[in-house]
Amino acid sequence: MRLFTAQAMREADRKAIDLGYPSLLLMDAAGRRTAKRLLERFAGRKIVVLCGKGNNGGDGLVAARWLAHWGHEVAVYAAEGQEGDAAMAQQALRAHGLEINPLSAWKPQPHSVVLDALFGTGLRGPLEGFYAELVENINQSGLPVVAVDMPSGLPYQPHIRANLTVALAGLKNEHLFYPHRTACGRILLDSIGMPPRALDNPHLPELLSSANMRALLPIRPGNAHKGSVGRVLVVGGYRSYTGAPSLAALGAYRTGAGLVTVAYPADCDVVPPLEAVRLPLFEWNTANLQMARADAVAVGMGAGEGGVEAALAALGLARPTVLDADALHERVLRAYAQSGLPSIITPHPGEASRLLGLSAEQIARFPLEAAQTLAQRYPGLVVVLKGGPTVLAWTPPGTSETRMAVNSTGNPQMATGGMGDVLAGVIGALLAAGLSAWDAARLGVYLHGLAGDQSQKPGLLAHEVAETLPEAVEQLRSGSARDFWEPGYD
Ligand SMILES: NC(=O)C1=CN([C@@H]2O[C@H](COP(=O)(O)OP(=O)(O)OC[C@H]3O[C@@H](n4cnc5c(N)ncnc54)[C@H](O)[C@@H]3O)[C@@H](O)[C@H]2O)[C@@H](O)CC1
Ligand SMILES: [K+]
Structure with a gap:
């Protein structure tokens, strides 16, 4: 088992696709499994899913679809401009009759749990402006947060402080090293069905298991x-x-x-x-x-x-x-x-x-x-x-x-x-x-x-x-x- 950097995980993702594994299957597994993990811990709360426009947001849209399909109350807020798999995830969500609200319309709602699907391994630099403010508002709301893959904003400031992080396909440096690890809360890993050959990279550190x-x-x-x-x-x-x-x-x-x-x-x-x-x-x-x-x-x-x-x-x-x-x-x-x-x-x-x-x-x-x-x-x-x-x-x-x-x-x-x-x-x-x-x-x-x-x-x-x-x-x-x-x- 290896410990990944964000870049190494992107390479693994590419390798899986080169091996012929459909990336949409990875996204579906990521969203579905994150949804299950959220329910294990926060069943009974209204679920609010906040999605960015990249694949992390796509995972959030998938999670929202499954949660609604299983009969849970879900509200979705998403950035505009999804492409590729994330756009497909949006299409699937709409087919299930769910409404997508603009991210700017989100306000903390009592007794809700926030699924943070804003940014994952694709973040390139610190959040600023609207997103920095959104992250601060989420943290200040006091609501429980489940992060998809990693708390949005890491490894920079500001970032989400999550209660639970569902790491996808492999653990990344942020999940192991302090101070970032503290922002992850409890950390769970799901393999999301990634072909083992895609994850095999002898140049990465071994994670002792x-x-x-x-x-x-x-x-x-x-x-x-x-x-x-x-x-x-x-x-x-x-x-x-x-x-x-x-x-x-x-x-x-x-x-x-x-x-x-x-x-x-x-x-x-x-x-x-x-x-x-x-x-x-x-x-x-x-x-x-x-x-x-x-x-x-x-x-x-x-x-x-x-x-x-x-x-x-x-x-x-x-x-x-x-x-x-x-x-x-x-x-x-x-x-x-x-x-x-x-x-x-x-x-x-x-x-x-x-x-x-x-x-x-x-x-x-x-x-x-x-x-x-x-x-x-x-x-x-x-x-x-x-x-x-x-x-x-x-x-x-x-x-x-x-x-x-x-x-x-x-x-x-x-x-x-x-x-x-x-x-x-x-x-x-x-x-x-x-x-x-x-x-x-x-x-x-x-x-x-x-x-x-x-x-x-x-x-x-x-x-x-x-x-x-x-x-x-x-x-x-x-x-x-x-x-x-x-x-x-x-
Ligand atoms: N590792 C894998 O193999 C898989 C990854 N998946 C998900 O995909 C994520 C990575 O997806 P992406 O590569 O699309 O990246 P993200 O979804 O993490 O973020 C990319 C988006 O953020 C924007 N962005 C980047 N830096 C920014 C900044 N400083 N301020 C504002 N916007 C910024 C980009 O323009 C882009 O729209 C993972 O974290 C995971 O959640 C899963 O969907 C399935 C499989
Ligand atoms: K996230």
Whole structure:
């Protein structure tokens, strides 16, 4: 499953038509399914459909026809000048005896629900004049709004603030990234019968879905023992940062690691979980770290000034490695990229900002570009740029194309201390279980978010997320993990 830009979706649309699929069928499915989704949530209200003159408006006209056909009270307001499929949709609506009012005649009506079919992926620049005013009036009316494909006006200002958005054929960037995502309200996806071949575009980011992530879950054999299912070495801790390596160890164990060793400075008061092997050290060097038998390493959590030294010492172990927090320095990243070891870096926007020399605000605004730039700068390293949502990028060595992925799990309550330490442990466990760096990073990020989604309450703590990891793994394994876009009617 891919994450689209408006332009990529227009290309998919063209591809479907080139494949011989009639575009009017897509519009009919779009309108009909949006109408169904609206009824699921707002049955009993009078339905007011506001249509632009493009295909988004055409979808609205189709929805209005079906809603009236099913016996609901519908009022239609549309811009003038429909062409092509939208003109056909208008013709079909008239054949059903529905009247079309001019858009300028719309006034908020109490107890109505507004179907926003003004603009979709065809918008080219911010709304002005009449349309800007209309959008503001809709928002100020306080009426519930269902947006067709995306809230009209996005990605610019002003735009509709919807209660529900029915995304058509695929999710677009606006449905995943903030602040635009907030304007979408609840987001539902309908495939509208688009031929899968039209949607297939390997150059777009993968959207991590339950079905794809489920296929990556390691299988624990019946004769498993603690040495066979993955041994993780956690390396970190410094002065007052004593909790970080312990949280990583917890994350690793709760994801299925067989044995976790925690290496930390001997003068540092780290209290690893009871089940972990303790390795207090007076010096970060490879020989010392070799005392732990490890299949994978997670290094840098709370390592403070010792982060670079610890990571370079861990490099000598020649194991798949997660580089987190204080290990995220240019020297370390260069050395790991050159080593060719399967390695993952997990910067948050602040760390990415330091590495890229850009402000954290710029990173947060352009996360796809930031992750891609890091992946191109350090070929072979899998980049996990943490955020809402987390973005992944990887340039396989010897290639020039960067693979991208965007996570679909997680929530803002996860923005608390220690959450990243747990993630490093989760990914470490998956590396130790034998997954490739790209698979471990994608599955790790997805599971960590899914665990956080079990409880979306304020005050969520990192160790609580670690404790719900087994539930998340079980949910994913059993097929009961749900994608937030709730695919339906397919
Ligand atoms: N993705 C797909 O394959 C499908 C898309 N469909 C719908 O088609 C939509 C895209 O349709 P269109 O490409 O016709 O585009 P839209 O309907 O989103 O908008 C195009 C109209 O907006 C006008 N416009 C553009 N920028 C403007 C601005 N800044 N101010 C005022 N007017 C402006 C254009 O002149 C044109 O009339 C999708 O969002 C979706 O709702 C569906 O009908 C079926 C299949
Ligand atoms: K819309």
